[in-house]
Amino acid sequence: MRIASFSLLSLVCCSALALGEQPLSPQPYSDPAYVAKAFTAVVHGREYEQGSFVLSRWPGDIRYRVHQQVSDPQALALIEMHLAQLADISGRRFVKVEDGAALDIYLTRASAWRKLIGSVVGEKAAATVQGAVCLASFNAPAGKIERAQVFIPIDQARMQGKLVSCVVEELTQVMGLPNDSDAVFPSVFNDRSPEELLTPLDWLLLRLLYDDRLESGMSAAESAPKVSAILNDWQQDGTLQRARSEVLKGEIYRLLGRRR
Numbered sequence: 001m002r003i004a005s006f007s008l009l010s011l012v013c014c015s016a017l018a019l020g021e022q023p024l025s026p027q028p029y030s031d032p033a034y035v036a037k038a039f040t041a042v043v044h045g046r047e048y049e050q051g052s053f054v055l056s057r058w059p060g061d062i063r064y065r066v067h068q069q070v071s072d073p074q075a076l077a078l079i080e081m082h083l084a085q086l087a088d089i090s091g092r093r094f095v096k097v098e099d100g101a102a103l104d105i106y107l108t109r110a111s112a113w114r115k116l117i118g119s120v121v122g123e124k125a126a127a128t129v130q131g132a133v134c135l136a137s138f139n140a141p142a143g144k145i146e147r148a149q150v151f152i153p154i155d156q157a158r159m160q161g162k163l164v165s166c167v168v169e170e171l172t173q174v175m176g177l178p179n180d181s182d183a184v185f186p187s188v189f190n191d192r193s194p195e196e197l198l199t200p201l202d203w204l205l206l207r208l209l210y211d212d213r214l215e216s217g218m219s220a221a222e223s224a225p226k227v228s229a230i231l232n233d234w235q236q237d238g239t240l241q242r243a244r245s246e247v248l249k250g251e252i253y254r255l256l257g258r259r260r
Helices: 032-044 073-090 110-120 154-159 163-173 200-209 220-237 239-247 251-255
Strands: 007-013 062-068 094-096 103-108 132-139 147-153
Touching: 032 200, 032 220, 062 073, 073 094, 073 103, 073 163, 073 200, 073 251, 103 110, 110 147, 110 154, 132 154, 132 163, 147 154, 147 163, 154 163, 200 220, 200 239, 220 239
Parallel strands: 062 094, 062 103, 103 147
Antiparallel strands: 007 132, 132 147
């Protein structure tokens, strides 16, 4: 789907593994070549469009608002904790506002979310929700993300055990990591992966995306040599090896008892 220069749609679907499929084997996130391949797949690919797309990211502070059509304190806590972790990894500051938000997060009901998506993003987006649990969208002219929306029908997400997945995956994808790919495992960006919280690989991909040596609007060919150089540096200074311990610092892991 295209609106202005670019629009992304991301969906969390009902099932991580199709019947008869086998889970993929974990890959070494300490391998620079593998991380580089994953970066290209997730950053320069698109879930519902063919081709290679430019690198997209937020240029500065992210003004956000949570619209509560449904009151859910646990969902709010998950959102705040995950935004704090995204800020820590990316270096972008999230600023909560009542007006003028660039990131709008809607907590709604299954009975209302299709109409809500149609009114906010457009009918083409609303037509894609069949079989989806939650949805995200962003606009990034020339690779600079200007607006983003996340829609979570709370009752539907809870019924399918996907509330945590919806919060983590959709908020992370609107940071500029839009594609789901079987080439990335284990990861929240792989529908066949059981992960619902950021993995060490996801931590590396997000940190890479916001490294100062990369720029919004880069093509895959332009970003590849810089990504390779960054990863080589990280291999030398131990960043790749520290990814697991770093990602587990997020408060959301403590809340859900996932630190070990």
